Amino acid sequence: xxxxxxxxxxxxxxxxxxxxxxxxxxxxxxxxxxxxxxxxxxxxxxxxxxxxxxxxxxxxxxxxxxxxxxxxxxxxxxxxxxxxxxxxxxxxxxxxxxxxxxxxxxxxxxxxxxxxxxxxxxxxxxxxxxxxxxxxxxxxxxxxxxxxxxxxxxxxxxxxxxxxxxxxxxxxxxxxxxxxxxxxxxxxxxxxxxxxxxxxxxxxxxxxxxxxxxxxxxxxxxxxxxxxxxxxxxxxxxxxxxxxxxxxxxxxxxxxxxxxxxxxxxxxxxxxxxxxxxxxxxxxxxxxxxxxxxxxxxxx
Amino acid sequence: xxxxxxxxxxxxxxxxxxxxxxxxxxxxxxxxxxxxxxxxxxxxxxxxxxxxxxxxxxxxxxxxxxxxxxxxxxxxxxxxxxxxxxxxxxxxxxxxxxxxxxxxxxxxxxxxxxxxxxxxxxxxxxxxxxxxxxxxxxxxxxxxxxxxxxxxxxxxxxxxxxxxxxxxxxxxxxxxxxxxxxxxxxxxxxxxxxxxxxxxxxxxxxxxxxxxxxxxxxxxxxxxxxxxxxxxxxxxxxxxxxxxxxxxxxxxxxxxxxxxxxxxxxxxxxxxxxxxxxxxxxxxxxxxxxxxxxxxxxxxxxxxxxxxxxxxxxxxxxxxxxxxxxxxxxxxxxxxxxxxxxxxxxxxxxxxxxxxxxxxxxxxxxxx
Numbered sequence: 113x114x115x116x117x118x119x120x121x122x123x124x125x126x127x128x129x130x131x132x133x134x135x136x137x138x139x140x141x142x143x144x145x146x147x148x149x150x151x152x153x154x155x156x157x158x159x160x161x162x163x164x165x166x167x168x169x170x171x172x173x174x175x176x177x178x179x180x181x182x183x184x185x186x187x188x189x190x191x192x193x194x195x196x197x198x199x200x201x202x203x204x205x206x207x208x209x210x211x212x213x214x215x216x217x218x219x220x221x222x223x224x225x226x227x228x229x230x231x232x233x234x235x236x237x238x239x240x241x242x243x244x245x246x247x248x249x250x251x252x253x254x255x256x257x258x259x260x261x262x263x264x265x266x267x268x269x270x271x272x273x274x275x276x277x278x279x280x281x282x283x284x285x286x287x288x289x290x291x292x293x294x295x296x297x298x299x300x301x302x303x304x305x306x307x308x309x310x311x312x313x314x315x316x317x318x319x320x321x322x323x324x325x326x327x328x329x330x331x332x333x334x335x336x337x338x339x340x341x342x343x344x345x346x347x348x349x350x351x352x353x354x355x356x357x358x359x360x361x362x363x364x365x366x367x368x369x370x371x372x373x374x375x376x377x378x379x380x381x382x383x384x385x386x387x388x389x390x391x392x393x394x395x396x397x398x399x400x401x402x403x404x405x406x407x408x409x410x411x412x
Numbered sequence: 413x414x415x416x417x418x419x420x421x422x423x424x425x426x427x428x429x430x431x432x433x434x435x436x437x438x439x440x441x442x443x444x445x446x447x448x449x450x451x452x453x454x455x456x457x458x459x460x461x462x463x464x465x466x467x468x469x470x471x472x473x474x475x476x477x478x479x480x481x482x483x484x485x486x487x488x489x490x491x492x493x494x495x496x497x498x499x500x501x502x503x504x505x506x507x508x509x510x511x512x513x514x515x516x517x518x519x520x521x522x523x524x525x526x527x528x529x530x531x532x533x534x535x536x537x538x539x540x541x542x543x544x545x546x547x548x549x550x551x552x553x554x555x556x557x558x559x560x561x562x563x564x565x566x567x568x569x570x571x572x573x574x575x576x577x578x579x580x581x582x583x584x585x586x587x588x589x590x591x592x593x594x595x596x597x598x599x600x601x602x603x604x605x606x607x608x609x610x611x612x613x614x615x616x617x618x619x620x621x622x623x624x625x626x627x628x629x630x631x632x633x634x635x636x637x638x639x640x641x642x643x644x645x646x647x648x649x650x651x652x653x654x655x656x657x658x659x660x661x662x663x664x665x666x667x668x669x670x671x672x673x674x675x676x677x678x679x680x681x682x683x684x685x686x687x688x689x690x691x692x693x694x695x696x697x698x699x700x701x702x703x704x705x706x707x708x709x710x711x712x713x714x715x716x717x718x719x720x721x722x723x724x725x726x727x728x729x730x731x732x733x734x735x736x737x738x739x740x741x742x743x744x745x746x747x748x749x750x751x752x753x754x755x756x757x758x759x760x761x762x763x764x765x766x767x768x769x770x771x772x773x774x775x776x777x778x779x780x
Contacts, residue, residue, distance in 0.1 A: 124619075
């Protein structure tokens, strides 16, 4: 039972972590909380169900399921990256140098627009995906690890390691770090700020798309309102780990998933959300910048 | 400058207010209320369509009392607060009677407003027993109640499944928790209830609670709630290797449950009324409904009968007074599409035959 809850919690946490990365990267570079990010995740889930539907119609799913899943993830990532770039271009770039509240309100507006766009174009009903992967997986200390859970865990860890490498080692990663430290100085030394910010949004959004496709496979249902709660949870995870910190978002996501699952099984399934937020409040009292966040020093 | 702008706005407001209060009194208004948006929207739309069909039939025959019947649709979003505001809206629009609401948590608060405003309310689907125990003369229902349903489910579990250990979960709503409690009460101390707890509606993940249930090793589990949650529960149960049958109530009796859960739905037991297609009157209803809206929902026929009861009572009493109509309804036996309907002193139907259904090959099949 403990092992089963651990695995359930890790799988849920991986999804939170992937969404939280988008929040934390955008915050790191623009000090903006991108409230439309949860909706990008929702779009990713819808795209997942649509692409899988098309692939099944063409017979790709029957031919090879891994190929179909790979295509689905890639198409969904590409579309969501485009959404991310457009959202940034339309809603944030024109008011980048306005007061801090303006982009925040713009973000909330963008979130409402996307939600209603999906509601009107896709309908208010739940959309269902029949289970594609068998639920029977392999047994680990008496717990059942389903193939979907394995897919979620392995894919998300791979992506996180890749992202960490990208930010730490590549030229573009270096440019991103420089932009997040000081936007004006980075511009002065020849970094194309607009491009770097666009790419940050695209990476964050494509990670949310992966999370969306994973959730579609995991729970089999999508709904236009699903991004709201997931967005809040992932934002909580980002704050818990220390917003602006990439390893922090990963840690926060996994922690939140585990806390929710253990609380639901050992304390009460009804109060698991309340308990997750309680942990957040206690953490912020002890460490105001989050677990791995750094206390910001005012630049002189 | 500000004043100049605001004057036309005020005038506009007054005009809209006037337009709202000035209504044609040469029509009879009937309300249809249920969740028409959100995840339970199918149920509210099924209900409204059925009432619309009944109203259209009466209007073809020339309406009632020589007046045309107008349908008012109210979307309560399965939210008790919204249900009360729909009730107030119907009262302001001078509705004579209302078919609705669908959810117990909506019907319970709304019923007081209708009764106070002299409006007859017939719910086609609210099964929480308290609805008709509040002493309201104008409140009826054409379906059964959760204590009957819980008893039927418990009898079936005890006599046919012979479990030693049972787990019970509910969605914390007036309907779901009520039903789970009646089921638990009807089980008595004949079996051991090893788990009893609530889940959150609209939560995507129920694996934690299902793993806990599995740990307690029951032979069967009961769920009090509606189909979106039930679908996710049975689907995720298979993923945590919980391979015992679920038994649940009328809120899950809809094809959407099977489409959400896929193969995992197989073997699930559901309590619901008898198959209506056997009756010839029901067949005509289903054909008419299908021609206009597609397949009827599980509660469409109940809503259709409720609307016909209201309209024929208005015609018989030659009155639009809620008290008089209610008195007539409580004394009369109606011949509905679903068979004869008569009400007891509380406003419940005298016969409420619940039977057990089971999902087999992607369809609900009556268990003999």
